[in-house]
Amino acid sequence: MLTLAAYNAGPERVQQYGRVPPFPETLSYVRRVRRSYEKSKIQNFREKACSAWSNGSDFPSVGPVSLHKTTAGVADSAVG
Numbered sequence: 001m002l003t004l005a006a007y008n009a010g011p012e013r014v015q016q017y018g019r020v021p022p023f024p025e026t027l028s029y030v031r032r033v034r035r036s037y038e039k040s041k042i043q044n045f046r047e048k049a050c051s052a053w054s055n056g057s058d059f060p061s062v063g064p065v066s067l068h069k070t071t072a073g074v075a076d077s078a079v080g
Helices: 002-009 011-017 024-055
Strands: 065-069 075-079
Touching: 002 011, 002 024
Parallel strands: none
Antiparallel strands: 065 075
8 A cells, every 4th residue: 555655645755654645636546546456356256256167167265265066056165
């Protein structure tokens, strides 16, 4: 986040405040970029999950729990 703020407001301002500077333009920029990044992560995960499902392979891992296709075609969770 500080990198985004430094790109927008300048590294001197980030150092001066020790955080994202309280400028409306900078706060808005950081929010917009973070929101866009989060949306793209979700979309990318959905695309991989749909692709894996349609190809008959395992779902992508989502942390310690993975979803696997069963013979009935219903997702079954497995820990580990």
